[in-house]
Amino acid sequence: MPQPPPPLASPLWRSLRAYQIFGANTEVGKTVFSTLLCKAAAARTTGRGVAFLKPVSTGPDSEADDRWTTQADMYAPLRLPVVLVGDSRLGGISQTISAFESLRMRGYDVESVVLFKEDKYQNFDYLSEYFAEHHDVPVAGVIEPPERKSSLEDDVRAMAKYYEEQSQAKNTGDVISHLDKRHEQRIASLDSMASQALEKIWYPFTQHSLLTPKDINVIDSAHGDYFQTLAPSSSSSSSQNDSLLRASFDGSASWWTQGLGHANPRLTLAAAYAAGRYGHVMFASGIHRPALELSSTLLKGMNSPRLDRVFFSDNGSTGIEVALKMGLGAAKLRYGWAKEEKLGIVGLKGSYHGDTIGAMDCSEPSGYNEKVEWYDGKGHWFDYPTVLCIGGKWRVNVPEELRQALGEDADFGSLSEIFNVQGREQKGHHIRYEAFIRESLERLVKQGRRFGSVIIEPVVLGAGGMALVDPLFQRALVNVVRKSPDLFRKPGAAVEETSSDPNAWTGLPIIFDEVFTGLYRLGRFTSSSFLNTYADISVHAKLLTGGLVPLCTTLASENIFQSFSSQDKTDALLHGHSYTAHPVGCQVALESLNDLQKMDQDGSWDWAKSQGWKSSEASLTSGQSSTNVWSTWPRDLVEDLSRQTDRVSGIWALGSVLAIHIKDASGSTGYFSNAAQDLRDTLIAGDSEGANGSWNVHCRVLGNVLYLMAGQKTTEESIAQISSELRKGLQA
Amino acid sequence: MPQPPPPLASPLWRSLRAYQIFGANTEVGKTVFSTLLCKAAAARTTGRGVAFLKPVSTGPDSEADDRWTTQADMYAPLRLPVVLVGDSRLGGISQTISAFESLRMRGYDVESVVLFKEDKYQNFDYLSEYFAEHHDVPVAGVIEPPERKSSLEDDVRAMAKYYEEQSQAKNTGDVISHLDKRHEQRIASLDSMASQALEKIWYPFTQHSLLTPKDINVIDSAHGDYFQTLAPSSSSSSSQNDSLLRASFDGSASWWTQGLGHANPRLTLAAAYAAGRYGHVMFASGIHRPALELSSTLLKGMNSPRLDRVFFSDNGSTGIEVALKMGLGAAKLRYGWAKEEKLGIVGLKGSYHGDTIGAMDCSEPSGYNEKVEWYDGKGHWFDYPTVLCIGGKWRVNVPEELRQALGEDADFGSLSEIFNVQGREQKGHHIRYEAFIRESLERLVKQGRRFGSVIIEPVVLGAGGMALVDPLFQRALVNVVRKSPDLFRKPGAAVEETSSDPNAWTGLPIIFDEVFTGLYRLGRFTSSSFLNTYADISVHAKLLTGGLVPLCTTLASENIFQSFSSQDKTDALLHGHSYTAHPVGCQVALESLNDLQKMDQDGSWDWAKSQGWKSSEASLTSGQSSTNVWSTWPRDLVEDLSRQTDRVSGIWALGSVLAIHIKDASGSTGYFSNAAQDLRDTLIAGDSEGANGSWNVHCRVLGNVLYLMAGQKTTEESIAQISSELRKGLQA
Known part of the structure; x- marks a missing residue:
């Protein structure tokens, strides 16, 4: 599946609202609803922009229009709030429910379902009840557009009248108000999560007295190797145009568990x-x-x-x-x-x-x-x-x-x-x-x-x-x-009998x-x-x-x-969890x-192995493969950083792990040393110059050791970007 | 959602094959494919029956036909293998993928995707590749039926010819062969699971030397309060007509964790x-x-x-x-x-x-x-x-x-x-x-x-x-x-200062x-x-x-x-799991x-509370509600069974738990007593007379105590059925 190049910040602004429109089926009225909602929003939200993004489509009959599931995968890292256009036709109830489920399992918040209200199948009635009962999502019904007229001029006029009337209708207004409310709630929630967390959570391995709200990584979502985290509001580079969120490389591989990408x-x-x-x-x-x-x-x-x-x-x-x-x-x-x-x-x-x-x-x-x-x-x-x-x-x-x-x-x-x-x-x-x-x-x-x-x-x-x-x-x-x-x-004791089992422990x-x-x-x-x-x-x-x-x-x-x-x-092993x-x-x-x-x-890690890790065959015993000991992190990087002997006492890399042992001027080592914190802080502060918005490297230290851990699907491109940040951070 | 009355055994026979046909959309050809597969199967599988069940539908335009998601919920406990009819029209790619996902998250095994092959949208090509790559499910394409003829007679003749030809086509045959193979695999897997488990698994809290394959509960699936388990083949009542599976009440509430129903x-x-x-x-x-x-x-x-x-x-x-x-x-x-x-x-x-x-x-x-x-x-x-x-x-x-x-x-x-x-x-x-x-x-x-x-x-x-x-x-x-x-x-030591915090521990x-x-x-x-x-x-x-x-x-x-x-x-609490x-x-x-x-x-448990648990208000202090101490198990049942004083030393019930303390003739009590095993074995042997196939009560003992634990959504009907088994078991 195609992915936008990381690191890409998810767009979330205080004033501008952006939504993604998905249709439960083809020809359910995505264009009509997009137009209608834009018009209604423009009328109601003075001074704030609203964007409704319809999946890419090059024409009414295009194949691209057919593949909303692919687009749902592609845009998942951005996680824009969704307006789902339900299907009001025969079969439309199941199509709408199924589409909702497919979006939900990709982590989307479907904020509103909209569909045409018609008398024959009454999908609106069923779906309103269904979504209210099962998912607490409001369903709005809008009357269908007029039949196509014989002349283009008549058609344009009829549609203009339709848009004018329907954009002012209560149902449409309710959708906009609901989206507004949810937008405010989402931002308020992100803004308050750090302080609420410090009131209610008792963190693992954490001395709380040393923790302030700004130390809390507020995670809105995660995809692949990147979190979407609340960007620091005090950042000198932040402006009205910056998203509230930024992409953060998950440098501790989510506490050493992560391999196949978040939200795989x-x-x-x-x-x-x-x-x-x-x-x-x-x-x-x-x-x-x-x-x-x-x-x-x-x-x-x-x-x-x-x-x-x-x-x-x-x-x-x-x-x-x-x-x-x-x-x-x-x-x-x-x-x-x-x-x-x-x-x-x-x-x-x-x-x-x-x-x-x-x-x-x-x-x-x-x-x-x-x-x-x-x-x-x-x-x-x-x-x-x-x-x-x-x-x-x-x-x-x-x-x-x-x-x-x-x-x-x-x-x-x-x-x-x-x-x-x-x-x-x-x-x-x-x-x-x-x-x-x-x-x-x-x-x-x-x-x-x-x-x-x-x-x-x-x-x-x-x-x-x-x-x-x-x-x-x-x-x-x-x-x-x-x-x-x-x-x-x-x-x-007597020497125990030798077991006949060649694999018995000795x-x-x-x-x-x-x-x-x-x-x-x-x-x-x-x-x-x-x-x-x-x-x-x-x-x-x-x-x-x-x-x-x-x-x-x-x-x-x-x-x-x-x-x-x-x-x-x-004598049994009396152990077991529920x-x-x-x-x-x-x-x-x-x-x-x-x-x-x-x-x-299938050779998925060949790119990594060829980053200097192949040794000369001469140095190996027969049967041992030269590509057996390798790392996601380039050998050059490891060797170059290890030459910063004023700050670095040594480095190693193996598999997806890179460990940089930092010299502690105070002489203390181990878990309770603070030597690696400067480097960590530099990486977390991040690069505000990213082509796709600001991004940073979220990482952890173990005393005097800063480690970075990639996933097993991390790309060469990500590693190159992070390596560059590391070089900058250690040369600074 | 409507549910069939428990306990209902999932139909799985050695010779007869039953499949459920779901359509990714309306009018995708469910009827055509059902007919075609039946015809093809009849021709190829001599001596064995094959049934393809189409979701209930009362006519081509019926509303029932529209709600396959509802039917997918309703039939989920039976978990028949599924043939999914994909949508070959514009929009059909996403409809098919989304339908697949909705079925999969309901626990269905979609064994085969079939759809019409046509040239304009080429959904077949895309979907074949997609399902092979992501889900290892074969996709079969079948040419579209002929256009409707002007006379009924011509139409019937054309369709007959179509069915004749297509049922003998390689693609159709491949579907049947694949379904056959998967059917055999499923049964072979169920048959061998117990012995394989005893070779590879080290069970919690289990003395393996006391365990034989017949003691292993082979669980094919679970829904609500019931497992679908492999029925004992040596059962005297088993015959060709019995399903290999039977419904088993999950009487240990899946080791005390279960509340809202399996597969909720x-x-x-x-x-x-x-x-x-x-x-x-x-x-x-x-x-x-x-x-x-x-x-x-x-x-x-x-x-x-x-x-x-x-x-x-x-x-x-x-x-x-x-x-x-x-x-x-x-x-x-x-x-x-x-x-x-x-x-x-x-x-x-x-x-x-x-x-x-x-x-x-x-x-x-x-x-x-x-x-x-x-x-x-x-x-x-x-x-x-x-x-x-x-x-x-x-x-x-x-x-x-x-x-x-x-x-x-x-x-x-x-x-x-x-x-x-x-x-x-x-x-x-x-x-x-x-x-x-x-x-x-x-x-x-x-x-x-x-x-x-x-x-x-x-x-x-x-x-x-x-x-x-x-x-x-x-x-x-x-x-x-x-x-x-x-x-x-x-x-x-000096007496510590009193804390100003009224909720400080003392x-x-x-x-x-x-x-x-x-x-x-x-x-x-x-x-x-x-x-x-x-x-x-x-x-x-x-x-x-x-x-x-x-x-x-x-x-x-x-x-x-x-x-x-x-x-x-x-000083921090140095504890934390990944x-x-x-x-x-x-x-x-x-x-x-x-x-x-x-x-x-909302009073969901009022039925249980009214099973004799309401006490006279007089005996309570003010503010204490009489419905506060109650059980899912009827008070009558508890009191009646407690009168079996030759076998029962005492009983209690509270919330969803019922605990029957059995007298141990050997005088030993506690975890290592075997006193409750007879009652357990009686309940596990089950009732072969169930209206919906055989069923049983799967339960556990703790030494001399047999306990039954319901979920928080267990119905009055289930409790009544199990209570009756208990009364029989203790009177026997």
Whole structure:
């Protein structure tokens, strides 16, 4: 479908009113009603302009006139209020209702239905009642124009008289008054939303005392990668001619969920279909098509010999709690720990797995959890080498405390070379990593520590500060744990029998938290593939539904599953939410995954891969594709910005994520640093020079890190525009 | 909208195929295509019947023919596969697409689009490509019938020839073959879903080893209160003539979420509108209309001077974790407890607040949590008197251990009398309750216990076994705690200043978990009103969205909110999920609450209230309405079944919930009892004598309790039918 070039501000002015006229059918009188409403409006609204836009049409019989659904798609980002011209003829009732539904599901506000009033079918009577009862939309009836006269002159005169009379008729006037009222309401609502929000809403992750109405992003609608937000009224460049709205690039991909574009019509229809076919149906001991198909698609997409089962929950945090119950339960059973011998997890420093207490307990103590009453971190968290582009070089950075064990920082020719974990293993790079991990675990176990699972976010630690971890280190951690059941069994216990199942877990169950990193956020279906290994339990959410509704799946191996199987009900995994596997979420997820997989296969991201991410084949091991490690963000951009070493401590890009680590003059780092705020403020202030009205880049910081996250359908053009803003912002 | 009388089985036979023909517009050739497809099918499918059902129409010009959207609503529960006759005329492209969308959002599977092929507009070419690309639906073009001849005889002959030729044409044959293939696929899918589910799904709260394919409820669709489920093939009454599907009353109200009917068209359109207008938009520091309006509606509906703020999350469990962070955080701050002085909660035995670790820790140790590795219950749980109808009497039952403190069981004339808490306070019934609670807390505090919040489910403990708690006891608990800050402050600490805010919490923050009990599940907007008191923090989910998608809100007082306000980011409530306040959920919730409130006000439940629930006014205190305590389930039914004292230990009904406590011969009670399974199995086996095909009552047990839960739109007729099944089931 053709789209106007972003970023395009939706037109909404205080005085001028603009409406879009759609006809429920062809030849229902769009031209007559447009003329009539213009005339009536001109007479009633002195000093203010009113525009009624009829879909493009080149003649009464043109094909263009035939395709209002296409135009409804094309103009959807602008979301002009709609006047729907109903059909007064035979069949017109259903045509009008159906057209209304099609507009509504594209996010339009149909403010008024107008149609000719005639006696034979009385569609007006039926529709007035129908729209009043079901949709609270007024329907206005206007008498039909006179029959065509034999002479042109007579015809013109008759029509002039008709327009004169009808534009002054009460019904017509009521339409204009209603549109006026709704226009005022819409603007009043936009004007007051920020202050009302600060009175009624308790925001997530927000210190309210630091928030003022101007910090609130008032979102009128969203389409593709762009919000339409209320533009700051105090802007020096604002004038009478500027729209109240501006296009804002959704630079946090709507809190990391967005992939297929806001208001994606396929996802909308998928949601509506599942709602219309099922609503929600209880899932315990039940099954429905969307849940089963989604399970198959996920298991097949993961392509892992270790993942056989799908457990549904509502978000990443609950999915992690499920994973913990699975992993810790399996370990407890196999190693025969007593009830009071509590097990901890093995993880990485700075990991973040969610906000419920169980998920929080997987992270080490930090500013995120220190004031949460019931937080009680349970585990050991390894420090690790990270990957950053610094001064134009791709570097594995080893924390100072680990250099003695792991060696010095090392530069590589490209990100692909760092991610070539098999190649690096052939060179023995993993040996020091494995030794360090094994020794650390031995020491902990000697201190009496007990572990029940490993939990890591493959490659990228998200909320913990957008750290790109050396994949070889994570791989080494998994490999050491799997080779070391001796470290995890109960002291003195007999060595457990070897399972005949080649995919049974060994050492500890390995949990991969792919909530943020999976499903193409980093360019691949599963981020576990960067480690060239498989998890025993894997958690997926966020992009799972393409960015529409909450849904989470926790995948597990048959071996883990069997740990919960017995004749005793209390051995079951006693977890479940009421909306488990809700059909709307499953259907949307199925549609999303199919679309993402199709894009992966049909070369939709070739433009991005060719932005400098293809490495020389020579540096890769056989079988590894050179286009496997790539980003939506151009390599040039990353390397150039990384040379701003006075402000930037390092940058990385992978998949649709770009993370800029800003130097903090105060020396503080992490979530509670304010270092990245200047850059954020510059981007949010925006570019008032946009060819299509003002626009800006809405983005978030995580302490000293400013990140930008694109969707999986973001265009090369958008990326180029935003890259240019970034360059300006960092050079300023 | 007219609905066929439930329970009606959707027609799906192995051999006979039935299709519904919808026309995208009037006069698009529905009759011609019906005839053509019948003829073609008859020729090709020997030994099998095929029926093509055209919407009711009494003549070419009839009004009925005009209202296919109405018919699409009416027939939606049957969900016959659809052949959509597209419009080949000017305007027909959009008419066809829009009709497709309207059918799809009603849950129909449009299997094939057919239309006349003509040269002028070439709608066929456009639509073939459009439906292939966007919806994977084949479009078949058929040449137009001959022009009408001047003589009837010629006309008949020409049409006969047309039908003869076209029914044998490849295009027509392809349609039949495609429909055949899809029919086979649908049946194969239904036949295999149970076994596939048992291979791929890990079910919530399920001991898989006890599950066989026949225990799986295969749900083809759902409408109103009824699923359409795969009927058991081994049923003795099944024959060639029976549909493969049967209507199943959704007796667990889809795990307690369902209120406005499955596939409610208003909720579907609300979901589609929000998806089309926004998708999901990030909520931290953002605001959108559905979230703000929902917040206002909730706060207004609660009508509480103590609830001012709305925090969004995804489900009851996460909403409880948010409430705990709020309540415990506020108490910790006010009383100045040190970081290591951990606070517990005060609750009731058998409470259940969700499956994440923080929510689990609010419950006392039990079979639900004893094997969850990180479970660590933190608090004190009071035992309490319950309410049951036993042998026809309404009784407050005092647990044996508490009789010395609280007195003996007491009979009342009606449920309303028990719920008249103010009247009972005037008689001093609360004095022993309050003394017992105060003394227990004093004893615990002397033992060094520290508390940070009270958390209770007002009136009904759901997952803990469907216990109806004496509301006077819960009210007493709240009142004692609020009067007793001396028990909760740090020993030796100065008495804190009295707040100037009359709605500031005292003693401890009171959290009401209304996830299950609120929003009309028990007949009222808020179940706190049964206690005649207000919470400081209140959690709402399940019915919040009328039973469509997950969403939760945690409401809090301004006083609680201010505890998290400071100049320090780490003092903020650091909790938030990616899909926080997702617009689809908020818009659906807004629509649901508006609808529920309208039903409450317009007397929609008068039929239920008049089923014996109106008490004599004399027994009530002034201002209390006699119709305030009522159930969808007739009082007669409850009292009659309660007289089956050999099997039933007691029954209660309130709002849409009916809970039958079955005697367990083995003496075991609670979640792991099997006592109620026989009754459940009887109801699920169903009535094969239904006038509209076989139907059954799908229901769940909680250990020794069988409960039935209706929706808020369930009809008197459905309740009567199910009541009759219940009477039969318990007399058998």
